[in-house]
Amino acid sequence: MIDHTGIVVTDLKKARRFYDAIAEALGLQTIDNGTEAFLFGKSAQEPIPYLWIGTTRPSYWIEGSRAGINQMHVAFQARDQAMVHAFYEAALANGGMDNGAPGPRQGAGEYFGAFVLDPDGNNIEACARGAASKS
Template sequence: MFDHTGIVVTDLARARRFYDAIATAFGLQTADNGPEAFLFGKSAEEPIPYLWVGTTRPSYWIEGSRAGINQMHVAFRAESKAMVQAFYQAALAHGGRDNGAPGPRQGAGDYYGAFVLDPDGNNIEACCRGEAAH
């Protein structure tokens, strides 16, 4: 669980197609956040937590930073293995690259997850734990 996090992308339209697709797989949504960004989260009624996705250079970036240079990892909680699989298929169909097909992970206990790289190389994961992972 998180309050918010953010990633900088190089092509907002391409990123929006990717995140719109995985939002659908999770039952989430995206919302405009000005001409250079959008938000990925639950809904306008429940706006937090969210992922900010945009092309604006953050003021806190150190010199030399750019989109994709510092790979970010974001794991989204899925309710079932089917949701993990839907995320994975939607991501691959909309510009994502495989970084670990859906399945259990060695040494992680009751865990089922999938990893994809978004269009800018950020590692995006969907996972479920406990009974949902069986």
Template sequence: MLDHSGFVVADLARSRRFYDAIARALELGTIDNGPNAFLLGKSAQEPIPYLWIGTSRPSYWAEGSRPGLNQMHFAFRARSPAMVDAFYRAALAAGGRDNGPPGPRQGAGDYYGAFVLDPDGNNIEACFRGVDFTRAEPEFSS
């Protein structure tokens, strides 16, 4: 299981606006983690797992690393297709770029997801599992 992950961004304020927006859509939260970073997670009562997002150069970075050099992928679990839709709208409104609109993914069974690129080009996803696409056409909010 994931305990934490993180990545470096070029502009902390721009990234904070983006991640605050998608956190609200997914009913998550963000909290400052010093002047050069913030955390995204469930809550103060449930702090782990979390995603560290900051501008500090990690001690483990290889020579030549920089924000966005190696695209990261993170998938957030949503509680419904409507929450996936809200994530997508919030991400685009906060400066994200479309990388796959909300919908079922061919060959993925009961999976409904959306993909956006954050301001540094990292692929951020929200997904919901549990939709039976073999039955009646599901109704999703737009």
């Protein structure tokens, strides 16, 4: 199970606009984490798991690493198809780019998802599984 993960972005203001919008669509929150980062998760009261998003160069990066060089994929759970659609529309309206419109995915079983690229090219997804994928 994931405790946390993180991505480095080039423009914190652009990233915050994008992640604030998809957080609202997914019933999640963004939480301030200093002047160079913020957290994306359930809430300040339930902070873990979270996605750290910031402009600081992580100490564990190997030489030559930079924001956007290694595309990351993060998938967030959605309650139903409507939430997947809301995520997709919020992302596109706030600096995201289409990377797979909402719909079922071949070979994934009962699955309904949408893919967008954030302002730095990371692949961000929202998906509903099982019975939720049909509603």
